[in-house]
Structure formats: structure tokens, C-alpha cells
Amino acid sequence: MNVNESGTGALFREKSAWATAAVVGIVNGGALVAIWAMPQNPMLWIGVMIPAVVLQVIALIGLHIIIALGTPQQPDDERDAEIKVRSTRFSVLIDTVGIWFAIIALIAQRFAMGDDAPTNLLLDPMLVAYGLFLCVVVSEVIRLLTQAIDYRRSVW
Numbered sequence: 001m002n003v004n005e006s007g008t009g010a011l012f013r014e015k016s017a018w019a020t021a022a023v024v025g026i027v028n029g030g031a032l033v034a035i036w037a038m039p040q041n042p043m044l045w046i047g048v049m050i051p052a053v054v055l056q057v058i059a060l061i062g063l064h065i066i067i068a069l070g071t072p073q074q075p076d077d078e079r080d081a082e083i084k085v086r087s088t089r090f091s092v093l094i095d096t097v098g099i100w101f102a103i104i105a106l107i108a109q110r111f112a113m114g115d116d117a118p119t120n121l122l123l124d125p126m127l128v129a130y131g132l133f134l135c136v137v138v139s140e141v142i143r144l145l146t147q148a149i150d151y152r153r154s155v156w
Helices: 009-036 042-069 078-116 125-153
Strands: none
Touching (some): 009 042, 009 078, 078 125
8 A cells, every 4th residue: 555645635635526526517518508509510619618628727726726725635545546446437437328329329320321421411410529528528527426425425
């Protein structure tokens, strides 16, 4: 066991996970709602996502400074590694299901439309992009919430 004596500890990591989950969910959820107003416009995606990423970075930096100032340092232990592995397992599962769903949907569209698929799409590529982005956001929020809850419960 390698204990990091200057580690941030479970309390900081729990607060960080709660704050990050809230910011990621709110900012990216709001961005998806804004983009959905004109789903066929890729320039709207860029115009919304760049400010959303900047806002997310600024919010996370500010929140982590506040959390760090209000949280005493604690040594890291083996629980930190176990919680990270457990939460990542759930996140990867959600991402994998979303990616496979998108692949299967696109292949099924190609089979259903035959040679006309490139000109007559049932499933718009932008819709697939929204679905994949939503999948990434949901998996990240689930990962962070699982971390926060596991720290709260001290689940191994």
C-alpha cells in the first residue's frame, strides 16, 4: 500500500465529485437544450459549446479553490483507488452502450435505405452526434455521482 501523506483525501474528493457533477450536468445539459432549438445547424453547436466549455472551466476552477480552502488535507488510502475503479466501471458501461446504439442505428439505417442512404437519411448525423454527446455527459455525471456517493458511504 502506498499512502500519499500529502494527499487531498476523501473529504476533498467527495466535495469535488459533487461540485463537478453539478457543473457538468447543468452546463452541458443547458448547452444541449440550447442546441436542440436548431438541431440541424452545426454552427450553433460550435457557438454554444465553446462558451459552455469556458463557463465549465471557470466554474470548476472557482469551486475547487473554494473546496480546497475549506477542506483539510488528509492522506490518501486504498479506498481512493477502489472508488475510482468502481465509478469508472459504471461510466464505461454507459459510454459503451451509447456508442454501440449509435453504430447499430447507423448500420440499420444503411440496410433499410439501401443505396439511397447517403441522400435520404432516416437518422440525421447531427442527431447521432447529439445522442453520443448526451451519452458522454450522462456517463461522466454518473461516474462523479458514484464517486461522491461511495465516498459518503465509504463503500469498497
